[in-house]
Amino acid sequence: MSVRVHHVPFSRSFRVLWMLEELGLSADIVMHSIRTGSMRTPEVQSISPAGRAPAVEMDGVTMFESGAILEYLAEQHPEAGLGVAVGHVERPRFLQMIHFAETQASLIEQLNMSHVFLRDPAMASPTVIKLNTRRLQATLSALETMLESDSYLLARGFSAADIMMGFNLFAASYYVVLTDYPKVFAYRDRLAHRPSYHAARAKDGQQEFYAQDFYPIPEGS
């Protein structure tokens, strides 16, 4: 399969790089930057009209939306066992977790906007930051109740849903103390030990968002 990925380091397009490593597929990776707006070109927007990463071409098929791309790749490569077939007892949970990952990612995105993307940090609302942090914490509490020890999101084992969620957990820890969620913390560690994760990180590029390791809720919120 010939694959071209428009990628922003440490963004949701990392999920595609990770999935490709799980599948043993190589890709032509085109690097972009959110700060320079380099996704807003006719070439990228012909694939992803909103100019967002990931935007991919796979054997002439173009797609955006990381969850849809991962589901498609899993369907194209059923032998890898990274998707769940229609009719399988775990199909509802698979779909649920793919989409829940985006509920969580949207909260991280809001926090990124408040903490790292505004030109003047004084423009951010401490109240909104507090609310979004609490909402992010609620998604992690939910995940904590859904995870078993020594497991992935599905009882049948590692799947594309873990890639969707796993990416988030490396970004969430800039805003929440992940050790407050022991099963989630152990789960992230489990994911981080997968060779595919390391191989994808080696291709990810330098993140240009975070200037510190942790961004607490501001005083006075």
Ligand SMILES: N[C@@H](CCC(=O)N[C@@H](CS)C(=O)NCC(=O)O)C(=O)O
């Ligand atoms: N739900 C979409 C979200 C895509 C998205 O918003 N990507 C961000 C990077 S994580 C982006 O390209 N942002 C560009 C911008 O905000 O200008 C997905 O999962 O692919």
